Amino acid sequence: MLKLKKTSLILILIICLSVFLRFYKLNEIPTGFHHDEVSQAYNAFALGTTGHDRYSQSFPLLFRAFGSYQPPLYTYLSIIPIKIFGNTMFAARFVSAFFGVLIVIFTYLIIAELAKEKFKHSFALLAALMVGISPWAIHFSRRIAEANLGLALFAAAFYFFIRSLRSPRIFPLAMLLSGISTHAYYSERIIAIFFIPIYLFIFRQHYFKHIKSVIFGLVVFGLTQLPHLYLFANGAFSTRFNQVSYLGNIPEGFAGVIYIVQQFLRHILIYISPHHLFADTGSNLANAAPELGVFYGWFFIPFVIGIIAFIRRFHIPFFKLILLALPVFLISASLTGDEFYTLRILEYLWALTIIISFGAFLILEKINSKQVRLILPVMLTVFSLVLFYLSYGILYKYEAEGYAGKVYIELKDKLAPYSGKQIIVDSWRDIAIGLRIAYFEKYDANKLSAILGPQIFADYYKAEGDIQEVYKVNNMEFRPFVWKEDSGLKNTILVGDSLAISEDQVYSNKLTPLFEIKNLNGSTAIKAYTTE
Incomplete structure (x- = not known):
């Protein structure tokens, strides 16, 4: 009982820290209001006051936005905070910040549900903390980012998938959340299609016994995809993909196949490169903060240890699921022309953070002193947040003001x-x-x-x-x-x-x-x- 109270207290502190990092001065930091952000914000305001968007389209399935389209879910969810807080940047970014906190919470719940009893709470707390303070997680929670909403829904679906191993009736709920996530961001469409079969294959023995729940869940997921079928027939479904993909300029014949394979593998290598993950990736909208990677530099050592540990435990379903999901999380981004576009790989970064957390957990387990095991994470957290403040709170506003308006x-x-x-x-x-x-x-x-x-x-x-x-x-x-x-x-x-x-x-x-x-x-x- 005492251990449970201690765990609950630490979790509450982590959640409070995550709330602070995502909501503090949200109306001012990051500086400016990017055109993608203001497009979502005004459409939400328009829907809340008139029932149509800025082009007079009533409750669209996709929103026109400066020659492209934006997924609808973030805009619809933003109607309420804009009604409550008014036409401010805080109101427009509220949904992203709120769901950013939920990502931290679901990270804890997932690890606590899946991991072994003897270390599940320690590992889960560490994973929640590292997601809470990671540069990528804070950055995309502090601006309008449909991908952040998509990740939160994916994490929620992931959790209920795992819960359905104990209670099969929950499986349709997991499928519903997974289906809804495809309306939050484009990458989720590909992730859902590949992740669900992988998950069902790994736990096939369990779900063969509960085939009715599986069938019902598949029907629920199919119903959530009906709007996509309508958009596919109208041509809008693939518009954004055609704009950002390299597939529109491929050579004919076998040379085209070689070109696609080369480009795809090249992008995969870029996304798994430690340089891009742990070093400065630039400060544009799609990346994180200047002079920082999507992860802090000190994450690298637990990253290496975590990868090795996960591979060695591949026979355990939890570790197998995370490792097999990693390439799935990269498919969408690897089909686009951008060299390193963080916004499209949030599930990948989230999974890597879990792996890094396990590496950090194994390091702490080797330390005999309880005081050191407690003080070291606190010191590294403070050190990380100082680095993030210097980058995001000071440098970023100078680098971003040119394109953020x-x-x-x-x-x-x-x-x-x-x-x-x-x-x-x-x-x-x-x-x-x-x-x-x-x-x-x-x-x-x-x-x-x-x-x-x-x-x-x-x-x-x-x-x-x-x-x-x-x-x-x-x-x-x-x-x-x-x-x-x-x-x-x-x-x-x-x-x-x-x-x-x-x-x-x-x-x-x-x-x-x-x-x-x-x-x-x-x-x-x-x-x-x-x-x-």
Whole structure:
């Protein structure tokens, strides 16, 4: 009983730490509001107020977003927090942060359910802690990331799959969650198709005895896939894959087969490379934090020990399931052209974290002193979080502000005093400026859809359309400049960066400087001018 209370207390502390790391200053960090984020956020706001998205499509199965499509689940779940907290970045990111905490909880539950009695709680606590503090897990829980929601649903399904070994009636629930996860992120579609057969094969002797539950579960899963069949018939199902995959440019004949195999294996090798896992992978949206890998450098030693330990225990179902699932988690990402796209491999990183945790557990088991076994994880946790703060809390905002649209969030307040003037903001290098302003201004979705709807050139579920859309919000218009027309406008404010409004254009069009907004490094980001 005393041991159980101690375990519960430590788990509560880990959950509290995970909540803090995911919700603290969520409205400010990460800096800016990426165009993928604001697309989800405004559509959720529009659905909550009008029942349709920004193109006037009622309750879509996929959401159009700047020439592509976004899976629907995150947007629908965001309706409630945006209703409660208003049109803020905190509200828009709430779902990701909340489900990021659930990932930590389900990690503990899965290990505690599967692992052997003698060490299951210690291993489970360590796994929950390491998922809770890992750079990849914090990063994707702090921004709108459908993949993070997908991972949480997968982890929940994983847990109920394991629980169904004790209670077969739960199996359909696991299949339901697995099916729903395919509406959260594209990678989940491939993962579900491959993972479920592997799981059933490993535990086939058990499920042969409960075939009715299996059949019912398969029917439930099939029903969740019906929207995908509709989208497949309309062509929207594979649009995103066609945009990011290298399969559209393959040579003909046998050379094409060789090309696909080479590309696939090359990507697999990249994703298993220690350099990409434990060193700096860049700071763009799809990766983690600058000067850090998706894991901390010190994770490498327990990673090696954990891999060896898992291989040696391959005959045990739990270890076999995790190892066989690893390549499945990489299939989707390895079919795309990006060199290392962390967002598409969250299940893989989650599974690796479990392996790393087991390696760390084995190291701690070799230490005789109980005090050292307690103090060492605490010290490494503090050390890791200091590294993460320096990277994510300080460096990241400088590296991310260029593509996250931070200055255009500030622009909203700068333009507020000029409500009586016509304003044109150049959107050539940031297609989401108008949508950001519309979201923060709570601009009527009926009015915006009347502007955007006619700009779709085909059926809603066809990807045809201009990625450079024209937005009009109150007295503000967001589009690329057309100087032959815009230079002749009277008493108008023009806003753009130095490429949009050059010194020659200022001089030749007799523009008067109004204000400027600077980057964090002090350089000028955008300027505003008035025409005569």
